[in-house]
Amino acid sequence: MDNLKEKLKVQVIERLNLKDLKPGDIGDDQPLFVEGIGLDSIDALELIVLLQQEYNIKLSNAEDGPRVFHSIRTMADYITANSGAVKVST
Amino acid sequence: MNVPSFVAGMGIVSAIGSDLRTNLDSLCEKRAGIGTMHWLSSARHRALPVGEVKLSNAELAAITGLSARVPRTALLSCMAAKETLINAGWEKENTLRTGFISANTVGGMDKTENFFKLFSKNTAAGKLADVVHHECGSVTELVADFLGIQHFVSTVSTACSSSANSIFTGARMIRAGMLDYALVGGADALTKFTLNGFNTLMILDKELCKPFDENRQGLNLGEGAAYLLLSSEKGLKQLHKNPVACITGYANANDAFHQTASSPEGTGSFLAMKGAMDKAGLQAKDIDYINLHGTGTQNNDIAEGTAINILFDSGFPKMSSTKAYTGHTLGASGAVEAVFSVLTIQHGIIFPNLRLETPMKEFSFRPVTELLRNQRIQNVLSNSFGFGGNCSSLIFSAA
Amino acid sequence: MKDYIISTGNISPQHSMDVDAFFNSRNETSNNFFNALEPDYAAFVDSKMIRRMSRIVKMGVAASTTCLRNAGVEIPAAILTATAYGCLEDSATFLRKMIEFDEQMLSPTAFIQSTHNTVGAQIALLLKCHHYNNTIVHRAFSFENALTESRLLLEEGISPVLVGAIDEITYDRHAILSRFGLYKRDSGNIAGEGAAFFLLSKQPGNNYQAVLKAVQSFYKADIVQEDISKFLTTHEMDAELPGLILHSETVYDKTKGKNYRVLKNAFPGIPEFAFKSLCGDFPTSSGFALWFASLLLKEQKAPVWMHGIKFPLKNIFIYQQDGLHHSFYLISSD
Numbered sequence: 001m002d003n004l005k006e007k008l009k010v011q012v013i014e015r016l017n018l019k020d021l022k023p024g025d026i027g028d029d030q031p032l033f034v035e036g037i038g039l040d041s042i043d044a045l046e047l048i049v050l051l052q053q054e055y056n057i058k059l060s061n062a063e064d065g066p067r068v069f070h071s072i073r074t075m076a077d078y079i080t081a082n083s084g085a086v087k088v089s090t
Numbered sequence: 091m092n093v094p095s096f097v098a099g100m101g102i103v104s105a106i107g108s109d110l111r112t113n114l115d116s117l118c119e120k121r122a123g124i125g126t127m128h129w130l131s132s133a134r135h136r137a138l139p140v141g142e143v144k145l146s147n148a149e150l151a152a153i154t155g156l157s158a159r160v161p162r163t164a165l166l167s168c169m170a171a172k173e174t175l176i177n178a179g180w181e182k183e184n185t186l187r188t189g190f191i192s193a194n195t196v197g198g199m200d201k202t203e204n205f206f207k208l209f210s211k212n213t214a215a216g217k218l219a220d221v222v223h224h225e226c227g228s229v230t231e232l233v234a235d236f237l238g239i240q241h242f243v244s245t246v247s248t249a250c251s252s253s254a255n256s257i258f259t260g261a262r263m264i265r266a267g268m269l270d271y272a273l274v275g276g277a278d279a280l281t282k283f284t285l286n287g288f289n290t291l292m293i294l295d296k297e298l299c300k301p302f303d304e305n306r307q308g309l310n311l312g313e314g315a316a317y318l319l320l321s322s323e324k325g326l327k328q329l330h331k332n333p334v335a336c337i338t339g340y341a342n343a344n345d346a347f348h349q350t351a352s353s354p355e356g357t358g359s360f361l362a363m364k365g366a367m368d369k370a371g372l373q374a375k376d377i378d379y380i381n382l383h384g385t386g387t388q389n390n391d392i393a394e395g396t397a398i399n400i401l402f403d404s405g406f407p408k409m410s411s412t413k414a415y416t417g418h419t420l421g422a423s424g425a426v427e428a429v430f431s432v433l434t435i436q437h438g439i440i441f442p443n444l445r446l447e448t449p450m451k452e453f454s455f456r457p458v459t460e461l462l463r464n465q466r467i468q469n470v471l472s473n474s475f476g477f478g479g480n481c482s483s484l485i486f487s488a489a
Numbered sequence: 490m491k492d493y494i495i496s497t498g499n500i501s502p503q504h505s506m507d508v509d510a511f512f513n514s515r516n517e518t519s520n521n522f523f524n525a526l527e528p529d530y531a532a533f534v535d536s537k538m539i540r541r542m543s544r545i546v547k548m549g550v551a552a553s554t555t556c557l558r559n560a561g562v563e564i565p566a567a568i569l570t571a572t573a574y575g576c577l578e579d580s581a582t583f584l585r586k587m588i589e590f591d592e593q594m595l596s597p598t599a600f601i602q603s604t605h606n607t608v609g610a611q612i613a614l615l616l617k618c619h620h621y622n623n624t625i626v627h628r629a630f631s632f633e634n635a636l637t638e639s640r641l642l643l644e645e646g647i648s649p650v651l652v653g654a655i656d657e658i659t660y661d662r663h664a665i666l667s668r669f670g671l672y673k674r675d676s677g678n679i680a681g682e683g684a685a686f687f688l689l690s691k692q693p694g695n696n697y698q699a700v701l702k703a704v705q706s707f708y709k710a711d712i713v714q715e716d717i718s719k720f721l722t723t724h725e726m727d728a729e730l731p732g733l734i735l736h737s738e739t740v741y742d743k744t745k746g747k748n749y750r751v752l753k754n755a756f757p758g759i760p761e762f763a764f765k766s767l768c769g770d771f772p773t774s775s776g777f778a779l780w781f782a783s784l785l786l787k788e789q790k791a792p793v794w795m796h797g798i799k800f801p802l803k804n805i806f807i808y809q810q811d812g813l814h815h816s817f818y819l820i821s822s823d
Binding site for chain 2: 541568573574575580581583584585587588589591592593595596597600601602603604605606607609610611613614616617618619620621622623624625626627628630631634637638641644645661664665668669706708709
Binding site: 049 | 349350
């Protein structure tokens, strides 16, 4: 689980081109959107594609976005709950 | 100088008809044009409903006289532009100053897609004939050359508000005495590029769209072209024509909130509508009908509705979105809806907002859901809002 | 009609962001393309905003910000942008992915940033500017038509107007235009790019750069001498000829170009300069020429690498030509 969270941080930074951030700067429970890291609705769509490409998880309803992408922890939980088959390597 | 701009003629091709008459009939008979993809060849999104023009490129070429190899947007543009000039009685021999100000969002992208299939693997491959009209301006010039208009040629591109802006660029030039006639409007063909682009935004309804409905799920894309021939008073005399309507107000504002999303309070929409009314010297009570931008997305309809709620709280005019008929025709939508707005004035008819079942709970107003005839319509407000916060409103008034 | 160019901001293959450097050294290229010298964008946009921006957007934002800063104006009354090709990099990125991934698993950012109004929209967004905002995309008339619209806005009392010309070189653009034969070795033509912004006003203010007297475009095969003489007469220039001609001909064209001969005959003995040797070839390069003209008129001196101009310099005539698109400009010191 910790591995997944660390990996997610790297992927989020890379995907969203957050050049000023290092994985260590993002807290597991820090809100990713507005008041936290400051992501917006376009980022949410990018994260949906990230889930699809990297974890083979399809989030078909954009309205689930805010809940799933609230923080690194909620993302990791969602991935774990939805992908028994995915092997998370370090 | 302050010369009014009259509407001397109109032309349109859309999912609900390939000329003005058919569009009017479809609007009156509640006949929508959105359905299964036929001309667009998207491998992965065949299930998405779209508002296609029911003519192939070959058919469009045969009707217009342009080559079938030019971008579909140029074919659609030519079709509607020709009808407009005929409708207005304008001929090539007319010696007054005529400008062509068109709009589109992706130029010759349909052909560029073909080119890129090969080019992306090998930069020496792909037919150059497929990219030669990639530029938005090139599509306009194909049609300008065909029509023989060269005094002034221009293209506007502000996403979904593009052709509203081209319309008032023309009105402004006539007002300033720089042109006698301005053929204004816009065109956009469906492309895989735009379909896939809107799909990534997750705002395409998998069913037929329901603008301003509580349960709306997004928009349907459409295609088409529409133009108006704006004329000065001097120009009208030469055409021996009574004007159909005139443009009395126009305004452009920027929402400056987000690259794609509208602000929840509808700042840009509010400023555009208010600006157009101020320009026309009209107050809320003077507006008889609003042709809504009404795309059917959660975001647009709430923003536009909120702005209307504030601006017209003293009494709501009749209103409807006609995008449930045509789909969202992007660069053409401002012009398509300008033509519908003028038809409203001309025929005293208000077109219904199709498929509206449950009005949005946020608002006390409710768009018109049945065709209304014998209306006295003096002033119509037409809204076009787009990506990049570009919001424009036009007001047409009975001449 | 007089409109004042209050300030400018220009990113180009030359040192146009630093006037002293520009006057003292000329940047050259040995390739058949000429990339802009880009500033450190961190001075213009915060990192959160910049992360999605492609080069054309960054160039546009930095040039427009410089222009406004130079004038000390925070919010213009209107923003007009002109681009012939639009956001090519993002368009190609999305197109490639669409083909590569077979219309699946595409992300939205490139598409969102591909629309032609992206630069104008981003400027408005950064400034929180709700005012008039338009984008003109008509080949080598994009900038001229945007200027015409700006001047009409000024006439209506909407002032000051921020107007700019922006186009970018991309790998694909260069590959495609090379295949069209644009940059053949013997043509002297090299690809260019840049972002040139201007703040225009009806009022001169305390420290304006130059006066924009006229812009006129012609959509036809070739210009004739009468076009020039009519233009000069209309703008009360029959008695004196301009002190400098900036034109878009390339070095090699000039012995054979028909339009160039017309120009030569109309302005006998007047010093001339081929401005595309500084910025490269692109349809909105007249933005660079207007910037260059404004600077010479303001500074009243020539760069060390430019010779034969007499000062005081009162008027500059610009001739921009690209295919069937011809434009004349008249710029004055007062």
